[in-house]
Structure formats: C-alpha cells, structure tokens
Amino acid sequence: MKRDIVIIGGGVVGLMCAYNLFKQGRQVTLIDEHTIEDSTSFGNAGLLSAFDKTPLSYPGIVTNTLKLMIKGQSPVIFHPTLDLKLYKWLYQFVQSANETRTKKTMMLFEKYGQISIDIYKDLVYNVGIDFDFHHKGMLSVFTQKNTYEDKLEKYNYIDENRFEIFNKEKIKEYLPFSNNKIKGAILFKKNAHIDPGKLMLGLKKYLQDSGVEFILNEKIVDIKYDNKKIKSVSSKNTEYKADTFIMSTGYKTSLARKLNKNLILTPAKGYSITFSMPKELKPKTSTLFNDLFIVMTPRFNDVRLTSKLELGSNNKEVVKKQIESIKKNFKEYSIPFEMKNEKLWSGFRPLTPNDIPLIGRDETYSNLVYAMGLGWLGMTFSPAVGKTISDLIVKNQSNSKNDDILLFSGFYQ
Numbered sequence: 001m002k003r004d005i006v007i008i009g010g011g012v013v014g015l016m017c018a019y020n021l022f023k024q025g026r027q028v029t030l031i032d033e034h035t036i037e038d039s040t041s042f043g044n045a046g047l048l049s050a051f052d053k054t055p056l057s058y059p060g061i062v063t064n065t066l067k068l069m070i071k072g073q074s075p076v077i078f079h080p081t082l083d084l085k086l087y088k089w090l091y092q093f094v095q096s097a098n099e100t101r102t103k104k105t106m107m108l109f110e111k112y113g114q115i116s117i118d119i120y121k122d123l124v125y126n127v128g129i130d131f132d133f134h135h136k137g138m139l140s141v142f143t144q145k146n147t148y149e150d151k152l153e154k155y156n157y158i159d160e161n162r163f164e165i166f167n168k169e170k171i172k173e174y175l176p177f178s179n180n181k182i183k184g185a186i187l188f189k190k191n192a193h194i195d196p197g198k199l200m201l202g203l204k205k206y207l208q209d210s211g212v213e214f215i216l217n218e219k220i221v222d223i224k225y226d227n228k229k230i231k232s233v234s235s236k237n238t239e240y241k242a243d244t245f246i247m248s249t250g251y252k253t254s255l256a257r258k259l260n261k262n263l264i265l266t267p268a269k270g271y272s273i274t275f276s277m278p279k280e281l282k283p284k285t286s287t288l289f290n291d292l293f294i295v296m297t298p299r300f301n302d303v304r305l306t307s308k309l310e311l312g313s314n315n316k317e318v319v320k321k322q323i324e325s326i327k328k329n330f331k332e333y334s335i336p337f338e339m340k341n342e343k344l345w346s347g348f349r350p351l352t353p354n355d356i357p358l359i360g361r362d363e364t365y366s367n368l369v370y371a372m373g374l375g376w377l378g379m380t381f382s383p384a385v386g387k388t389i390s391d392l393i394v395k396n397q398s399n400s401k402n403d404d405i406l407l408f409s410g411f412y413q
C-alpha cells in the first residue's frame with residue numbers, strides 16, 4: 001500500500017505539519033517511535049515569544065556567558081566531546097553572533113511569530129482545542145544592571161502596543177514572589193504562552209478523530225531510495241511507501257545521516273521543574289529572567305521553571321545537580337516559599353547555530369521534506385513551519401519557488 005504523506009516524528013513540528021496538510025485535504029500518516037505523550041514538545045516552558053526576541057547567538061553572548069560562568073550562574077554547560085560536528089556548530093554559532101545577522105533574525109521572528117499566533121488563535125477560537133492560550137505578554141526580567149541598561153537604550157521610545165517598562169511597584173505586582181534584587185523589567189506585550197502538553201494531547205486527539213493515521217511505538221530505522229526519490233522508510237518489521245515523506249525527528253539526525261545529509265543542529269539539553277506554589281505568589285504572566293536564562297510560566301494548577309543549555313550530552317537522565325543549580329539561581333531573586341509536588345523533566349532542543357530552522361526539500365530526493373531544527377523556539381514557530389511545509393507540498397513547489405523557505409530556512413542562509 002502506498003500512502004500520500006508519511007511524517008516521521010510526532011513532536012509539535014510533526015503534528016503542526018499534519019494539521020496543516022490535513023486542513024488542505026491531504027491524507028496523512030504520522031509515525032512515532034513513542035506514544036506522543038512525552039517528548040521535548042511536552043515539558044518545555046510554552047512561551048510563544050517571537051516578538052522583541054534576541055536570538056541566542058547575539059553579539060556579546062560569549063563574554064556574557066563567560067561572566068556568568070565566573071559568577072556560577074551560567075545556564076550553559078559544555079561537555080567536551082570527540083564529535084567534530086559540535087565544534088563545527090559552535091564555530092557557526094559564534095560567526096552568527098553579529099549585529100546584521102541579529103537584526104535579520106529578529107525581523108524573521110516577527111513575521112513567522114505572527115503567522116504562528118494567528119494559527120494558535122484559530123486552533124483555540126475556531127477549532128476549539130483548549131491548551132491554556134494566554135496572550136498577556138512576556139515579562140523580561142534583568143538581574144544585571146548593565147544588560148538592563150543596554151536593553152533600555154534599545155527601547156528609548158514609546159510604543160504602548162508593544163512594550164511597557166516596569167517600575168518597582170509594577171514588578172512586585174507581576175512577580176509577587178520576587179525580592180528587591182531585580183534590576184528592571186520590560187513587558188513585551190505581543191508575546192503569549194500556552195500549556196505545551198495540553199496543546200500536544202489536544203492536537204493529537206483532534207487529528208486522530210479527523211482521520212489522520214497514527215502509527216505509534218514504531219521507530220523508523222531505514223530509508224530506501226531509487227532514482228532520486230525516497231521509495232520507502234522502514235521500521236524493524238514494516239516498510240512504509242508514500243509519495244512524500246516529512247522528517248520531523250526533533251534533535252535526532254541519524255535518519256538524515258543515512259542519506260549523507262549532514263544537518264547542522266545539535267541537541268541542547270534543558271530541564272523543567274513543575275511545582276505548585278501559593279496562589280498569591282504566582283507570576284501574572286510568563287517571565288524570562290534574561291541574564292539567567294530561566295523562564296517561569298504560570299499554569300492552570302501550577303508553575304513551571306525551565307533552564308539550562310547543555311551541549312555535548314545525549315543523556316536523557318534528569319541530573320540532580322542541574323536542578324539544584326536552577327533552584328539556587330532562581331531563589332537568589334525570590335522571597336522564600338516552598339515548591340510543592342515537584343515534577344522534574346529534561347528534553348533536548350534541536351538547536352541550529354543561528355536559530356533558523358532547517359526546513360524544505362532535500363536537494364537530491366525531492367519527495368523528502370525536512371521540518372527540523374526549531375531549537376529553543378519550537379512551540380513559537382511550529383504552526384508557521386507546518387503551514388510552510390504544507391504549502392510547499394500541496395502546491396508541489398521546489399524550494400526556490402517558495403518565499404517562506406527562501407526566507408526562513410537555514411538551508412538558504
């Protein structure tokens with residue numbers, strides 16, 4: 001049996017591709033090696049934070065990280081490895097940390113962030129999937145005087161629709177748990193947040209009910225090609241033929257390597273601590289502690305802290321030392337309170353060196369489409385990426401005929 005479209009990997013990117021393709025009338029089969037109940041797309045912070053967002057590789061990242069390392073507050077952990085790919089990634093990361101690249105990336109973030117927010121709104125208000133979508137802005141908090149002053153220089157004008165600079169009273173109103181060590185805060189009003197696990201389960205159910213075929217607990221281990229086309233992909237026991245294949249396997253690149261495709265992305269491990277806290281201390285909206293790279297997201301019943309960027313590790317284990325380090329850094333800026341019913345989690349961001357995803361058709365096998373590399377912003381941009389991939393396939397376009405691929409794909413940067 002030959003299928004229409006087979007998607008390998010049901011993280012948020014795979015599901016958003018499935019959703020957009022299904023909406024455009026295509027027959028979709030989604031294969032995942034697990035049950036789609038716990039991947040990177042589940043335990044993350046759930047920020048939709050495309051607006052006024054500086055990419056990871058901004059000018060000054062290296063010196064700022066070194067300073068934080070000296071203070072013992074650095075979110076970055078580097079495990080030396082013999083894998084040359086990581087050093088190539090690091091080289092490209094440092095190269096990307098320049099003013100021109102940052103401006104271009106921030107412009108792209110705004111464009112694809114808006115497309116994504118519109119799709120999320122459609123999912124909530126028209127399709128009826130509930131995933132605690134809150135469009136209340138993201139509070140950017142500064143714990144270092146110099147980074148706050150640098151930021152204020154960039155926001156030395158008034159745009160009430162976009163941002164608000166908070167005074168001490170407003171900071172306390174939004175962050176009742178905070179102590180007085182915070183140097184300043186800016187609310188970036190266009191950002192939003194969601195419950196990522198609820199989104200994943202809601203979308204999965206909606207797609208299953210709509211007739212999208214899910215084949216779960218099925219790991220794809222091989223790819224067969226013939227005459228510049230992918231013929232089939234196979235698990236240990238079954239071969240799946242299709243007209244088009246989408247690879248959305250998150251940080252895992254081993255399938256692409258079978259085609260000699262070297263995708264420059266690296267797993268960047270992060271952690272989350274989900275806990276309950278006194279209601280009156282909960283933050284009013286999602287909050288990014290800029291200098292610490294810690295995010296705190298208020299949720300329906302609890303709160304989630306996420307942090308750390310561990311490079312050179314594939315180990316899924318939750319390392320207690322890192323959890324303690326997140327708590328220690330956070331508690332420095334909070335009044336004492338008890339974190340109750342803690343749930344610990346770790347996951348891997350599929351990180352490209354310049355925060356631009358790897359999306360589009362394979363150069364050799366044109367019926368293979370990549371939807372990878374959304375890094376630390378997969379919840380933020382997956383709806384727009386799903387739509388772009390869907391348009392590319394439905395309109396039967398080559399990469400060069402699709403403006404969004406040319407603009408927003410790392411294959412063209």
Ligand SMILES: Cc1cc2nc3c(=O)[nH]c(=O)nc-3n(C[C@H](O)[C@H](O)[C@H](O)COP(=O)(O)OP(=O)(O)OC[C@H]3O[C@@H](n4cnc5c(N)ncnc54)[C@H](O)[C@@H]3O)c2cc1C
Nearest residue numbers: 009011012013033041044045047220250270377378379380
């Ligand atoms: C700590 C942390 C906080 C984050 N916070 C945010 C945030 O606030 N906002 C935001 O926008 N993003 C955030 N992210 C990033 C976001 O979570 C990721 O970008 C996103 O989840 C990646 O989705 P994905 O679909 O590419 O990968 P995944 O969610 O990893 O899904 C890939 C799927 O592919 C399957 N798979 C892999 N290989 C195979 C195979 N061979 N056969 C079959 N199936 C396979 C896996 O089982 C998995 O289900 C955060 C990430 C972390 C770690």
